[in-house]
Amino acid sequence: KQVPLEAAMFQPLSMEQLFSASAVQYQLPILGETPSGEPPDPKKCSPREYLEFYIFPVLLPGLAALLHEAEKEKCFEGKRTKFIPSDFLTEWLYNKNPKRRDESFTELFSIPFVKNWLKDRPRPPIPLSLLLSEEEASILIQSFWRGYRVRCDSEIQELRQWQKKLREERHITEVVKKFWIKQEAR
Numbered sequence: 541k542q543v544p545l546e547a548a549m550f551q552p553l554s555m556e557q558l559f560s561a562s563a564v565q566y567q568l569p570i571l572g573e574t575p576s577g578e579p580p581d582p583k584k585c586s587p588r589e590y591l592e593f594y595i596f597p598v599l600l601p602g603l604a605a606l607l608h609e610a611e612k613e614k615c616f617e618g619k620r621t622k623f624i625p626s627d628f629l630t631e632w633l634y635n636k637n638p639k640r641r642d643e644s645f646t647e648l649f650s651i652p653f654v655k656n657w658l659k660d661r662p663r664p665p666i667p668l669s670l671l672l673s674e675e676e677a678s679i680l681i682q683s684f685w686r687g688y689r690v691r692c693d694s695e696i697q698e699l700r701q702w703q704k705k706l707r708e709e710r711h712i713t714e715v716v717k718k719f720w721i722k723q724e725a726r
Contacts, residue, residue, distance in 0.1 A: 602632050622670040630654065 580589045606629050610616065613623040631648040634640070648654055669677070690696055707713070 598633065598636070602629055602636065605632055620670060622666055 579593050582590060582594060606625055609628055610623060610625065613621060615621045615623050627648050631651070634651050635645055649658070672680070
């Protein structure tokens with residue numbers, strides 16, 4: 541008797557089932573390697589056979605590569621990261637597709653269906669805090685703080701007030717506009 545896939549997926553597993561001999565012996569398949577035996581007809585086989593012959597041989601190595609890349613990107617060390625797992629997996633699966641075996645590597649945003657998707661649904665930009673390294677962020681923060689401390693100095697405040705007064709008295713903005721009009725006329 542076959543159980544529908546949805547019913548089988550949502551049944552809780554006991555510890556004995558989880559660590560049974562058959563579960564322990566299962567290894568990640570190599571990309572493109574299907575289980576031994578004749579491949580079943582994809583339209584007539586059971587959900588389990590379909591998964592084992594057509595989905596897992598491609599998806600599981602992709603998920604393993606995803607975990608390695610996430611570890612490289614230090615995703616497990618902090619709460620926020622610029623790494624987007626679905627982007628990585630999409631690019632990986634597209635480039636490892638057996639139908640594209642002889643084609644060159646294609647970056648995510650060059651994949652045709654991704655281009656079409658993003659045309660209608662543009663992404664918000666990645667926050668600067670995720671793009672900067674810790675060193676770059678600390679340099680920005682330190683330079684901002686030094687600038688703030690300098691602008692708070694009484695002599696600098698006096699100089700800024702003097703410049704403001706000078707600009708207002710001599711109509712500096714109008715002088716600059718006239719200067720640029722003369723320059724553009726040449």
